[in-house]
Amino acid sequence: MDFDLSEEQRLLKESIDGLLTDSYDFEARKKYQKEKGGWSKAVWGKLAEQGLLGLPFAEADGGFGAGAVETMIVMEALGKALVLEPYLATVVIGGGFLRHGGSTEQKAAHIPGIIDGSKTFAFAQLEKNSRYDLADVSTTAKKKGSGWVIDGEKFVVLNGENADTLIVTARTKGGRRDRAGIGAFIVPADAKGVTRKGYPTQDGLHAADITFTGVEVGSDAAIGDPENGLPLIERVVDEARTAMCAEAVGAMDESLKTTVEYLKTRKQFGVPIGSFQTLQHRAADMFVALEQARSMSMFATMAADFDDAKERATAVAAAKVQIGKSGKFIGQQSIQLHGGIGMTQEAKIGHYFKRLTMIENTFGDTDYHLRRVAEGGLV
Incomplete structure (x- = not known):
């Protein structure tokens, strides 16, 4: 490549x-x-x-x-x-x-x-107890004439507080965890029956919990096949995971640069702490973790062109595993090498660690994707 x-x-x-x-x-x-x-x-x-x-x-x-x-x-x-x-x-x-x-x-x-x-836009997908299972959908979309009526609740909808338009996963038939019978619907955020409760998240972004009560949308609201929309949802979410891997690499890169700069300027015993060999080794380990993450992010990006959906999903899951591991290591090391100041709101390094932590837990954490890799992307 x-x-x-x-x-x-x-x-x-x-x-x-x-x-x-x-x-x-x-x-x-x-x-x-x-x-x-x-x-x-x-x-x-x-x-x-x-x-x-x-x-x-x-x-x-x-x-x-x-x-x-x-x-x-x-x-x-x-x-x-x-x-x-x-x-x-x-x-x-x-x-x-x-x-x-x-x-x-x-x-x-x-x-x-x-x-x-x-x-x-905002993607309303997560439900109570659904964890990372995209097929775990209890929100319903029932036919009414040529259109649909949507009922249910979605949680931690990124940008849900401020979005003009929502894309909502809803079940058109079948049981709660059936892979068939799931559709994706375009819903105006100001539609009658939509209630939003916004709040800030730990990383400084904003999300919302959204309730849909008898929300009526037209036949043109369904994106693709409303009874077999899971493959589309999985593809888009894998692209989102890939994009977040790249975002994490950027955050890790800046975390490392900020930490190295701090090591050069912070003095202890009359000399920069960066002159201590032990801390140099820790910075070197952070660099190795960053480059491992960068390589896997590139691999996931290349996988976007894979024709085989299973192969593409496995590649993205593998990248998410490495990103999670590297992000946790670099984030923790950055905080520790900054000392107490790294825990304050005034120091930006802590904000990078928060964002890396949120990325690691969005659309599947490290353990979840490790299982996906072991089972060929099928989890």
């Missing part, structure tokens, strides 16, 4: 790195957290202006026709800057459903809004 970036990809990396360097230092991030929904509309507009929100969409839909590598580049940069804006929820997940399963009409109705920054 060729892991070198093309000239266009290098320009993309320089573009987003430059944008975030200019507008997204740690102090600016604190200000953005205080805005409605917990992120900056101005920064979101800048991402739209640079075409970053339209990267993965086909040129026929107004996008740039970019692939998984471009998404990896963007997500790694977002991870380095601890970006709060809903790129994952809107472009990767919401856009993923539209790209892979949306009808021509659905694409025309929603993709232009994503690209120009006027529309954001």
Whole structure:
């Protein structure tokens, strides 16, 4: 495999790195957290202006026709800057459903809004006791005329507090954990019967618990086959996992750089603590863990082009395992090497560890994906 970036990809990396360097230092991030929904509309507009929100969409839909590598580049940069804006929820997940399963009409109705920054999405999937099982769905979608009526509850919906549009998994037939009978539905966030309770998460983002009570949607709300939507859901979630792996690599990279810089400047016994060989060895171990994670993130990105869904899922699960292990190690070492200051809200290093911890537990933790790898991606 060729892991070198093309000239266009290098320009993309320089573009987003430059944008975030200019507008997204740690102090600016604190200000953005205080805005409605917990992120900056101005920064979101800048991402739209640079075409970053339209990267993965086909040129026929107004996008740039970019692939998984471009998404990896963007997500790694977002991870380095601890970006709060809903790129994952809107472009990767919401856009993923539209790209892979949306009808021509659905694409025309929603993709232009994503690209120009006027529309954001949230994926309402997690339920009580469902853990990481995408087939564990008790929310129902029942036929009413040509449309559907959705009832149920979803929890920890990323960007759910502020999204304009929700993509909801709901059961159209069968038992709670049956793989058949699950569909994905587009639901306006302000639809009658939708109740949202928003709150901040540990990593500084915002989520919401959402209740659907007799929410009526039209026949055009279903994305793809409403009775066999799980393969589509699994594909989009695997793409989200891959994107989060890249984001984690960015966060780990910055954590290591911040820690090494601290070792060079913090003095003990009259000398920088970075001169102590034991601490140098720990920093070297962090570097090894980072490069292992980077390699697996690239592998998962390449796996996006695999034709075999099982092979693709296994590759993504393997990457998530390494990302979880490396993220935990680098995060813990970063905190320890910073000493007590690493535990304070004022020090950014602790915020990187929080984000890495949330990534590790989103769409399956390390143990869950280790089982997936052992069983060939079938868990």
